Amino acid sequence: MEPTKSIWMDGELVPWAEAKVHVLTHALHYGTGVFEGIRAYKNDDGTAVFRLRDHMKRLLVSAGAYSMQIEYSVDELVVAVRDTVTDNELESCYIRPISFYELGTIGLNPSGARLRTSIIAFPWGAYLGEEGLLNGIRVKVSSWARISLRSFPAAKATGPYINSVLANQEALREGYDEALLLTSDGNVSEGAGENLFLIKDGQVMTPPLSDGCLAGITRQSVMTLLTDDGHTIVEKSILPADLFEADELFLTGTAAEVTPVREVDDHPIGSGKPGPITRRAQELFSDAAGGKLEQYRDWLDYL
Ligand SMILES: Cc1ncc(COP(=O)(O)O)c(C=O)c1O
Numbered sequence: 001m002e003p004t005k006s007i008w009m010d011g012e013l014v015p016w017a018e019a020k021v022h023v024l025t026h027a028l029h030y031g032t033g034v035f036e037g038i039r040a041y042k043n044d045d046g047t048a049v050f051r052l053r054d055h056m057k058r059l060l061v062s063a064g065a066y067s068m069q070i071e072y073s074v075d076e077l078v079v080a081v082r083d084t085v086t087d088n089e090l091e092s093c094y095i096r097p098i099s100f101y102e103l104g105t106i107g108l109n110p111s112g113a114r115l116r117t118s119i120i121a122f123p124w125g126a127y128l129g130e131e132g133l134l135n136g137i138r139v140k141v142s143s144w145a146r147i148s149l150r151s152f153p154a155a156k157a158t159g160p161y162i163n164s165v166l167a168n169q170e171a172l173r174e175g176y177d178e179a180l181l182l183t184s185d186g187n188v189s190e191g192a193g194e195n196l197f198l199i200k201d202g203q204v205m206t207p208p209l210s211d212g213c214l215a216g217i218t219r220q221s222v223m224t225l226l227t228d229d230g231h232t233i234v235e236k237s238i239l240p241a242d243l244f245e246a247d248e249l250f251l252t253g254t255a256a257e258v259t260p261v262r263e264v265d266d267h268p269i270g271s272g273k274p275g276p277i278t279r280r281a282q283e284l285f286s287d288a289a290g291g292k293l294e295q296y297r298d299w300l301d302y303l
Contacts, residue, residue: 001122004088008080008119011072013087019118026101026113031159033100034062037254038081040121040303042091043291048300049085049095050254050289051217052078058217059097062155070099070117077119082303084121094124094255100158127193127255128177133282136262136274137177137251139191141240142167146181146189146212156214164192178251180243180264187211188238194251194259195219198238199277201247208235218252218285221299225284228295231277248275250282257289258282 007019027033036059040049056077063070072080081095097119104113128137147163167179171192179192190196190213197219198205204226207213223233243249247270249261258281260274274282288296 004090004120004122006084006087008084010116010118011080013083019120021116022103024103024106026103026105026110027158029106030108030110031157031162032066032068032110032113033098033158034059034066034068034156035096035098035158036156038095038097039254039257039289040085040090040093040095041289041291043300043302045291045302047085047091047303048289048291049081049303051221051299052081052301054217055254056081056097058156058215059099062157063099065153065155066157068099068101068115070115072117077117078301080119081121082301084119086303088121090121090123092123093121096120096122098158124255126257126259127253128251128259132177132259133257136260136269136272138175138263138266139178139180139251139261140171140174140176141188141243141265142170142179142181142192144170144179144181145184148184149210149212154209154212154214168192178256182240183212186239188240188243189213190216191251191253191256194253194256196238197222197250197252197281198242198246199248199275200242200245202277204231204233204277205236205238206233207238211237216252218254218257221288221296222252222258222281222285225288225296226277226281229280229284243269246270248278250274250278252281252285258285 003016006013056074099117101110101113171179195216
C-alpha cells in the first residue's frame with residue numbers, strides 16, 4: 001500500500017508515518033472498533049464523496065450498538081473527511097473512517113481505554129478487479145456460516161470481520177474471487193464484503209437484513225435506482241439452490257460497487273455473462289455516483 005501525505009487522527013492531520021497506536025490497543029486484542037468504507041469520485045464538476053453523511057450516520061449508529069461514545073458529530077466527521085481528501089490532493093479515492101478503543105485497559109471492559117477516531121484516504125481501484133466489473137466474478141459458497149445476529153449487533157464493527165476474512169481466504173485459496181456466506185439456518189446472507197442481488201424471471205431479489213447482511217448503502221442505493229427505473233425489488237430469503245437457478249446475480253458494496261457474478265461453485269449463472277438488469281444497475285450506479293443523474297445529486301458531497 002502506497003503511503004499518502006497525511007491521516008486525520010482525533011481532530012488533526014498528522015503525517016502518514018506518525019499515525020500509530022500502542023500494541024496494547026484494546027481493539028487489536030478484542031476487535032472493539034467500528035468503521036466505514038466510503039468512495040469519492042472525480043466527476044465533471046469536481047470530486048464528489050458518495051453518500052458521505054449516510055456513511056457517517058452509520059458509523060455513529062454502529063458505535064451506539066457497542067456503547068461507544070464517539071466525540072464527533074456527523075457534521076464534524078464530514079468536515080474531517082473533506083480535510084483529509086483535500087490535504088492529500090486526492091481525486092477518486094477510498095476513505096476509511098475508524099473509531100476504536102486504544103490504550104487504558106487489558107480487561108474486556110473497554111471503558112478505561114481511550115477512544116480514538118481516525119480517517120484515512122487513499123487511491124483504490126476496483127476491489128474485485130476491472131475484469132470482474134466487466135465480465136463477472138466467480139464466487140464460492142463458504143463453508144463458514146455468517147456470524148449470527150444472536151452473536152453480535154448488525155453493525156459495522158471490526159471484530160466480526162474475522163468471519164469475512166476466513167470466508168474470503170477460503171474462496172481465494174480455492175481459486176474463486178469472493179465468498180458468499182449462508183446464515184446458520186442455511187439462507188444466503190451476503191458476500192464477505194458485499195450485499196447480494198438475484199434476478200429470476202425479471203424479478204429482482206435481495207436477502208432481508210434479518211438474514212444477517214449489512215444494511216449496505218450501495219444495496220439501498222441500487223434498490224432505489226432500480227425501483228425508480230421501473231423494477232420491483234423484493235427483500236426475501238434466498239436458498240443456495242436459488243443461486244444456481246438465477247438468471248443473474250450481482251454483488252454491491254462501496255469497494256465492489258456493482259460487480260456481476262458469472263459463476264457460483266463452478267456453475268455458470270444465466271448465460272455465464274452479466275445480464276441486462278445487472279448491466280442496468282451498473283450503469284445507473286455509475287451515473288448517479290458520477291453526478292450525471294440530477295435526481296440523485298443530493299447523494300453527492302462535492303469537495
Ligand atoms: C459484510 C459487508 N456487507 C455489505 C457491504 C456493503 O456495504 P456498503 O454498500 O455500505 O459499502 C460491506 C461493505 O462494507 C460489507 O463489509
